[in-house]
Amino acid sequence: MIKVVICGALGRMGRAILQTALHDASLKIVAGVEHPDCVVSPDLGKAVNIKDYEGVPLTSRLEEVLPMCHVVIEFSGNTEAALGHAKLCAEAGKPIVIGTTGFTEDEVNQLKELSEKTAVLLSPNMSLGVNLLFRLVQIATQSLKGKGFDVEIVEIHHRFKKDAPSGTALKLYEVVNQQLDETRRISCRDGISPRKEDEVGVFAIRGGDVVGDHTVYFLGFGERLELTHRATSRETFARGALEAAKWIHDKEKGFYNMFDVLGL
Numbered sequence: 001m002i003k004v005v006i007c008g009a010l011g012r013m014g015r016a017i018l019q020t021a022l023h024d025a026s027l028k029i030v031a032g033v034e035h036p037d038c039v040v041s042p043d044l045g046k047a048v049n050i051k052d053y054e055g056v057p058l059t060s061r062l063e064e065v066l067p068m069c070h071v072v073i074e075f076s077g078n079t080e081a082a083l084g085h086a087k088l089c090a091e092a093g094k095p096i097v098i099g100t101t102g103f104t105e106d107e108v109n110q111l112k113e114l115s116e117k118t119a120v121l122l123s124p125n126m127s128l129g130v131n132l133l134f135r136l137v138q139i140a141t142q143s144l145k146g147k148g149f150d151v152e153i154v155e156i157h158h159r160f161k162k163d164a165p166s167g168t169a170l171k172l173y174e175v176v177n178q179q180l181d182e183t184r185r186i187s188c189r190d191g192i193s194p195r196k197e198d199e200v201g202v203f204a205i206r207g208g209d210v211v212g213d214h215t216v217y218f219l220g221f222g223e224r225l226e227l228t229h230r231a232t233s234r235e236t237f238a239r240g241a242l243e244a245a246k247w248i249h250d251k252e253k254g255f256y257n258m259f260d261v262l263g264l
């Protein structure tokens, strides 16, 4: 049985992972790591004892529980904390699956350095559908390149999401940018200025309880192609994160993503 520690255990994703793991006999969540100030989980509707959540012991220090696990799953939503957790994993030689988004380029480079010591999997989106979307967008961009199509990206998320644009939208832009020559990501249009040829708009809408929608538009003359993924439940990300944990638990050091897990 694969023993897992979750960082960000009382968050939306932490709780979804914990619940999903209950139905999987091949792994067990042995502990959760939480911020020391998190004594009440915001949308759980009840006070949570920081020492225990649904039978899973909680701590604010990953180093205390690292020895008891095979893999760490990181969803603290705090890139500084996530980097700290990855450092502890690298020192202990424990693999880590990171779903937290919002890393700077420099922070991603630091994670890559840590992957020289242990297996690190970083993915802004653990769902099968979005990872397929990355591939479809690659094909569409390549196929429509030089044929008069403009590319724009729109994402929608719940009102509590901190980072914008989403990690997934930024990854979609990266896929588009790799296929086109020298594009420029913009996040706002306001005033009198027609679309410039090298622009790719990446726009974030926030509100309500939207789990996560992403659309890439290919806008031509007389036609447009829209590739959309809609997540309707966090369980899809949770399942992906747990599959990633199972996949990575016996892997050598290296820097991985969900394409490796899903074989895409």
Ligand SMILES: NC(=O)C1=CN([C@@H]2O[C@H](COP(=O)(O)OP(=O)(O)OC[C@H]3O[C@@H](n4cnc5c(N)ncnc54)[C@H](O)[C@@H]3O)[C@@H](O)[C@H]2O)C=CC1
Binding pocket: 007, 008, 009, 010, 011, 012, 013, 014, 033, 034, 035, 038, 075, 076, 077, 078, 081, 098, 099, 100, 101, 102, 123, 124, 125, 126, 127, 163, 167, 237
């Ligand atoms: N890769 C993927 O498939 C997905 C990624 N995400 C990303 O996951 C992150 C978390 O999302 P949510 O669960 O919605 O956020 P959330 O805010 O509900 O949960 C984060 C939890 O981490 C805790 N936390 C903060 N600092 C911590 C620390 N130093 N140590 C341990 N725990 C700490 C918070 O107290 C909170 O309970 C975000 O960056 C989000 O963008 C979200 C969904 C899917």
Ligand SMILES: O=C(O)C1=N[C@H](C(=O)O)C[C@H](O)C1
Binding pocket: 101, 124, 125, 157, 161, 162, 165, 166, 167, 168, 169, 211, 212, 213, 231
């Ligand atoms: O914060 C979220 O909720 C989500 N974040 C991820 C992102 O930033 O891409 C993935 C998903 O869409 C949900």
